[in-house]
Amino acid sequence: FRSTRGLLLVVRTIAETYGLARGARIAACLPLATSFGLSQNFLLPAYLHGHVGLLERFDHRSLLHLFAQGGYDYWPGTALMADLLVRAPLGEWPGRTPGICHISSGHVAEAVHRGFLERFGVPIRQSYGRTECSFITSDPAPVAEIRPETVGFPSPGVEIRCVETPEAAVPPGQPGRVWIRCPWHSEGYG
Numbered sequence: 508f509r510s511t512r513g514l515l516l517v518v519r520t521i522a523e524t525y526g527l528a529r530g531a532r533i534a535a536c537l538p539l540a541t542s543f544g545l546s547q548n549f550l551l552p553a554y555l556h557g558h559v560g561l562l563e564r565f566d567h568r569s570l571l572h573l574f575a576q577g578g579y580d581y582w583p584g585t586a587l588m589a590d591l592l593v594r595a596p597l598g599e600w601p602g603r604t605p606g607i608c609h610i611s612s613g614h615v616a617e618a619v620h621r622g623f624l625e626r627f628g629v630p631i632r633q634s635y636g637r638t639e640c641s642f643i644t645s646d647p648a649p650v651a652e653i654r655p656e657t658v659g660f661p662s663p664g665v666e667i668r669c670v671e672t673p674e675a676a677v678p679p680g681q682p683g684r685v686w687i688r689c690p691w692h693s694e695g696y697g
Contacts, residue, residue, distance in 0.1 A: 575602030
């Protein structure tokens with residue numbers, strides 16, 4: 508299980524990594540069943556004393572309508588959600604996409620990454636996370652430096668090593684296991 512301390516620490520780290528200020532507005536979609544849902548759609552706006560535009564479920568039309576209302580600073584989504592937003596008909600869409608669109612489910616296809624930027628004028632900030640460890644990598648780079656081929660770099664407070672065991676490094680260029688250490692991982696994980 509995830510400790511309350513761990514959940515609050517990862518939420519604070521997300522806010523600091525992306526420069527989200529007190530009172531930030533979050534465009535969010537249920538469900539809350541995953542770390543992404545609970546941490547970024549519910550706890551993050553509470554931590555920031557902000558506003559959350561919360562949709563009962565993801566539907567591209569509803570999310571585009573929420574974006575069209577304007578004023579959102581952050582949208583946590585998944586690769587599938589980004590893909591659907593890129594392919595959805597816009598018509599005369601007058602909206603403004605949040606300045607930070609964070610995809611927490613790993614890598615999106617390069618065509619989706621480029622299509623999102625072309626369509627909405629905002630790059631996707633990819634990351635890698637797991638329900639057990641949450642915010643493992645992030646990409647807080649300046650907009651011009653965000654690359655579609657990466658899921659970012661170790662988030663603040665996260666240590667990543669490619670080794671056979673935590674004590675035994677593999678030679679450079681050789682495959683190994685990815686070991687992650689972070690202060691907010693699920694209880695019982697080493």
